[in-house]
Amino acid sequence: MDTQDFADVLDAVRDFVREKVVPREDEIEETDRIPDDLRQASAEMGLFGYALPEEYGGLGLSMSEEVRLAFEIGYASPAFRSMFGTSNGIAGQVIVKAGTDEQRRHWLPRLASGSAIGAFALTEAEAGSDPSTLTTRATRDGDDWVIDGSKRFITNAPEADVFMVFARTGGEGGRGISTFIVEAGTEGLKVGEPDAKMGQRGAHTAEVFFDGVRVGAEAMVGEEGTGFRTAMASLAHGRVHIAAVCVGISQRILDETVAYAKERNQGGKPIAEHQLIQGLLADSQTELYAGRAMVIQAAQAYDDGTDRRLGPSCAKYFCSEMAGRVADRAVQVFGGMGYMRGVAVERLYRDVRLFRIYEGTSQIQQIVIARALVR
Secondary structure, X not given: OOHHHHHHHHHHHHHHHHHHHHHHHHHHHHHOOOOHHHHHHHHHOOHHHOOOOHHHOOOOOOHHHHHHHHHHHOOOOHHHHHHHHHHHOOOHHHHHHHOXXXXXXXXXXXXXXXXXXXXXXXXXXXXXXXXXXXXXXXEEEOOEEEEEEEEEEXXXXXXXXXXXXXXXXXXXXXXXXXXXXEEOOOOOEEEOOOOOOOOOOOOXXXXXXXXXXXXXXXXXXXXXXXXXXXXXXXXXXXXXXXXXXHHHHHHHHHHHHHHXXXXXXXXXEEHHHOHHHHHHHHHHHHHHHHHHHHHHHHHHHHHHXXXXXXXXXXXXHHHHHXXXXXXXXXXXXXXXXXXXXXXXHHHHHHHHHHHHOOOXXXXXHHHHHHHHHHO
8 A cells, every 4th residue: 555545545534533433332231232334334445355465355554554553543432443353364364374275265355345344352360360270171073073161352353253262282382283264153152142341342252162062174264273373463463552542542532631631720720731640641642642753663674574472572561561551540540430431431441351361461461572592
């Protein structure tokens, strides 16, 4: 995509998010779903395929372009991004990075158009931060594989048309894990009720159960035993993206905070004129500035192939923690109003808490960073 075309995409997405999505966040919160017209408009804008190759109907953005798009998408409720983020990210990238030509031809155009929703089925009840210990198993039966086990906290599971399922086909550890494409509706696959979460209403997660789920050999993604490597590659991509989303939502929270500080009066003047309030605003702006720069550098290194491990973890760790601090300061500036339901910063405070957990907790990012340094 040339520079002008990408600039046009950014402008269109920025206007759409701020003029169409943000005004309907209360509706999303109340109904726990993204309105159909916003879903359709997002598909028409190409948002279901921004990170998927152009030859399969996507926009084919580089990581450097994707993070700039994520800055804009992240300005709205995180549930909006979640609607198409998994298909572009951790689920879609499994097929992009490791799929066969036939798998790519069959699934990527459907994911890019929004006619199919993808889910990334890796996490288990006792294998979250360390997925190499997962116990879901795929057993060979003739030319087929039979999958048994369960997954936990799977984003988009209630709506998913296809699952990227990670199951043990060999011995212990990461080298014994393989990846399978499993369509929704396959006999033996069951999705539980949507989880009741603290925040991010409109984005759904659920348990997924596999009871003798039979798939053909063609359902395996990549070679047998390469699933853990495929998962980590997809997560590295996702971590840069999530860091960028954290920048976008932090910008939104800071904008809400500054606007309130300028209009709220105490002691005969706007609280924005009180130096202790100014200190809170300055701290948030400084961290936001640093986070944006970090994401841009991490994306550049990802694109040129010089760093697809340390940078993504550093960016995800810092920016997810930063978003939490920006949200906490916002509630403090709003005072009692910041604790009231129906106020944007109260909802965003709950929403951003999840960023420090999914796609690798902050503690896992610390381990990845430290091990990379020692290595």
